[in-house]
Amino acid sequence: MINETVLDQGHKLVDVHSTKNLNDSDRTSLIENYNLTNEILDYADDENERARFEYDEYSQTFLIVYNVQNENEQSDDLSQRVLPISFAIKDKQLFLFTNDATHYVRDYLLYAKKNFSEGKENLLWELIFHTFDQISSDYSDQISETDSKRNKIQRLIKKHHSSENQILDLAELQDLTTYLSTAISGNATVLNEIELISSGKVQQLHLTKATHEHLHDSVIEIEQIKNQVNLSSDIIDRISNTYNNILNNRTNTTMKVLTVYTIILSIPTIVSGFYGMNMKLPIADQEWSWIFSLIITIVIILIILWDLHRRNSL
Template sequence: MINEIMLNQTVKLIDVHSTEALSDADRDTLIEKYHLTNEILDYADDENERARFEYDEITNTYLIVYNAQNENDQTTDISQRVMPISFAIKNNQLFLFTNDATHYVKDYILSAKAHLKTVSQNETWEYIFNTFDQISSDYSDQLSETDAKRNKIQRLIKKHHSSENQILELADLQDLTTYLNTAINGNLTVVKQLELISTGNIQTLHLTKAAREHLHDALIEIEQIKNQADLSSDIIDRISNTYNNILNNRTNTTMKVLTIYTIVLSIPTIVSGFYGMNMKLPLADQKWSWIFSVIITVIMMLIILWDLNRRDRL
């Protein structure tokens, strides 16, 4: 579905919303009416495309692939929690390519209109930079939520209330932070490319002073998000290692106790086995011989327990 929205007198938003992939009809319209190339549409339509910045000199079209979060944050497939969206700029037309899970980004562009007080030649880029800020804020909220879940698991571990559910939740958090880290690093690369190009050293991307400052602020913001993601990922890894050590220690303690029980309880079996044999044994024909065997058994058990305690095995 393709919708045209006038953001102001000069900038037009072309909202390209697909349920899954671009339909043939939408692709034909984008090529014939808006003169976008198949290469740009292939990049924009690929749900596995990495974050990137491209410039087509022939059609004078900029393409930005950026990572945004899935609107359905309860999806069971963690790999789908982060999905690419695409921006294309051609003349004064801003193209936004999204699907059902990322269509909320259109609202970010529309809400950015309130932050743009004056019309400038770089206002199209300002809409994109404002959207970058909103997406970075989403990542910050997601990381804060991840930290809250991590702290909950950490408290349960300290109280010895951990279970298999905590292990699975911790594994999910590790997977989620890995995907978030990858997405944030990709976005950071794109913003760095834009800042480098805006200096005019590689390609021509003329931005006003205000737009360059906004781009620089967006870069600082995403660098802070990256540091937050790195810290969160590192802490989760440390908790996971600590959890594994605790589980290993519990297993070792259980095996040690079972071994001690096995050793101690084998003594009565040995003693009674001797007196149950069909052969002449000392004091076996006395009435109080069973008391004697019990005394021997208890003495041997106490000796074993004392020796284990002496060796710090208990």
């Protein structure tokens, strides 16, 4: 579905909203009525496309593929928690390609428009950079939520309330931060490319000083988010390793205790086994011989316990 929104007298937003992928009628309309190329549409329609910045000299169209979060945050498939959207700038038209899970980005563009007066220079780029800032803020909120979940698991581990659920939760957080880190790194690369190209004044990308400063601020913001998610990912990995070490240590302690019990409990069996044999043994014919066997058993147990203690095995 294609909807047009007038931004000011000279600019308009073309919202290309698909349920999942572009249908044939929308693709035909974009090619025939808006002069977009199949290559641009293939990039914009690919749900697995990596973040990128391209300029098509033939159609004189800028294309930006950017990673945003899935509006359905409860999606079971973590690989779908981050999805690509596309912006295309041709002449004075801004094309936005989204699906049902990412269409909220249109609201960011329209909200950003309220901050600018009629005839604003570099209006389309300013709208895109404001949208990038809001997307970065969304990532920051997601990372903070992830940190909160991580702290909760940490507290449970410290209180020895750990269970299989914590292992699964940690694994999910590790996967989520990996997807977030990859998406944010791709976005940072895109912004750095735009800044580099705009600074060199090539490929017809000419930004005013104010717009370029805004772009630079957006680059700094995404770099901070990138560092934030990398730090969060490192901490989660360390907690996971610590948790594994704790579980291994508990297993070793359990095995050590069981080994000690096995050794101790085997001694009475050995001693009583000797006195149960059909053969003559010292004082076996005395009435108090069973007491003597208990004394021998206790003495041997004490000697073994002392030896284990001496070797720091208890």
